[in-house]
Amino acid sequence: MSLSANAFESLELKNVGRSFGGRDALVDLNLTIRAGEFIALLGPSGCGKSTALNCLAGLLPLTHGEILIDGKRVDVLPSEKRDFGMVFQNYALFPHLSVEKNIAFGLQMRGLPKAEITRRVGEGLALVKLEEHAKKLPGQLSGGQQQRVAIARAVVLEPRLVLMDEPLSNLDAKLRLEMRTEIRRLHQSLGLTTIYVTHDQEEALSLADRLVVLRDGRVQQIGTPEELHDHPANWHVADFMGYRNLIDLTVESVEGSQARVTGNGMDLLAKLVQPASVGDNIRVAIRPSDLLVVRPGESTTGRNTLQAQVNVVEYQGREFAVGVTATGGQNLFVHAEEAPVPGATVTLAVDPARALVYRSNLDEVSTEQRELAEVRG
Numbered sequence: 184m185s186l187s188a189n190a191f192e193s194l195e196l197k198n199v200g201r202s203f204g205g206r207d208a209l210v211d212l213n214l215t216i217r218a219g220e221f222i223a224l225l226g227p228s229g230c231g232k233s234t235a236l237n238c239l240a241g242l243l244p245l246t247h248g249e250i251l252i253d254g255k256r257v258d259v260l261p262s263e264k265r266d267f268g269m270v271f272q273n274y275a276l277f278p279h280l281s282v283e284k285n286i287a288f289g290l291q292m293r294g295l296p297k298a299e300i301t302r303r304v305g306e307g308l309a310l311v312k313l314e315e316h317a318k319k320l321p322g323q324l325s326g327g328q329q330q331r332v333a334i335a336r337a338v339v340l341e342p343r344l345v346l347m348d349e350p351l352s353n354l355d356a357k358l359r360l361e362m363r364t365e366i367r368r369l370h371q372s373l374g375l376t377t378i379y380v381t382h383d384q385e386e387a388l389s390l391a392d393r394l395v396v397l398r399d400g401r402v403q404q405i406g407t408p409e410e411l412h413d414h415p416a417n418w419h420v421a422d423f424m425g426y427r428n429l430i431d432l433t434v435e436s437v438e439g440s441q442a443r444v445t446g447n448g449m450d451l452l453a454k455l456v457q458p459a460s461v462g463d464n465i466r467v468a469i470r471p472s473d474l475l476v477v478r479p480g481e482s483t484t485g486r487n488t489l490q491a492q493v494n495v496v497e498y499q500g501r502e503f504a505v506g507v508t509a510t511g512g513q514n515l516f517v518h519a520e521e522a523p524v525p526g527a528t529v530t531l532a533v534d535p536a537r538a539l540v541y542r543s544n545l546d547e548v549s550t551e552q553r554e555l556a557e558v559r560g
């Protein structure tokens with residue numbers, strides 16, 4: 184299949200914004216995408232991911248900003264003139280047309296010669312491994328197969344950009360994993376520039392070259408999977424990236440990029456990701472896989488330690504996910520190599536470099552804490 188992905192060098196979003204009735208759904212999205220890149224737009228429900236995708240697709244006009252391809256405005260073009268392919272959550276196949284006719288539909292609309300259509304449909308079917316199902320109706324296929332038809336239908340048009348909105352969210356867990364690999368394989372073999380919307384951080388981390396994390400319509404961080412996984416820019420991103428332990432503490436002392444943080448019966452050395460001063464209320468983020476139950480005789484030199492009581496133990500393949508309560512009452516999620524006994528007291532250890540200190544501004548604390556603060560005057 185020939186590639187029109189190389190038909191442009193860069194796609195630029197400049198201060199792209201969209202509001203509904205004066206309410207911002209997307210604010211100042213700035214992003215430059217290189218040809219062939221796989222970008223994931225990631226964030227919780229309502230953060231503006233679909234709005235961003237629909238603005239790109241031309242299904243929603245922008246309230247602010249511009250979208251440019253190699254310096255030329257495309258946001259002024261109607262959807263069908265942008266030459267983008269789209270794959271949606273609900274497949275949107277024609278139920279009365281066979282698989283091959285669904286794939287051929289867009290090519291026929293473009294008035295391509297019959298022989299060309301037959302060739303491209305054949306290639307599309309082979310690409311998503313559905314040759315045997317060419318004559319079936321969508322209703323005779325599984326959800327994963329239907330989504331493969333939707334992908335083939337988009338790809339045979341050789342679009343310069345593929346937009347995918349939660350394409351796997353209607354599939355069961357096993358199919359999601361299979362289709363994830365399938366999408367990665369297709370991207371690697373075709374090199375189509377892709378923008379992929381999801382609320383699933385694992386999916387985004389495994390598929391994308393770069394991720395854009397959104398919250399309340401605003402970009403929180405743009406980076407590679409490794410950057411986001413290891414160095415979240417703020418506690419919201421950390422929360423989203425699986426740092427399940429978010430602990431509110433106070434800064435006791437600061438030395439270089441390390442701080443001593445205390446409270447709630449805890450006393451930890453941690454890494455400053457955002458600047459903080461002595462006396463500041465901060466939020467420490469720790470992944471469960473970095474907060475480990477210490478085995479008998481294991482050295483904890485150089486690591487923070489704390490005592491906790493085991494509440495619940497869950498088997499997760501090679502290791503155990505454990506819910507504990509620390510001495511001061513803080514509930515934590517930790518990992519253990521051997522199953523601890525519920526009710527037992529265990530020692531936990533975390534490397535100071537893997538306990539990340541973030542600002543916790545008043546507007547970001549929970550309503551309950553804010554109400555308490557107001558009551559206390």
Ligand code: ATP
Pocket residue numbers: 203207208226227228229230231232233234235382
């Ligand atoms: P989800 O994962 O639930 O689809 P999302 O991150 O894609 O969420 P959007 O659908 O982009 O979020 O919505 C962003 C915000 O804009 C939300 O507050 C939503 O209520 C609002 N919004 C979206 N579409 C409209 C619309 N047509 N009219 C009014 N408000 C809208």
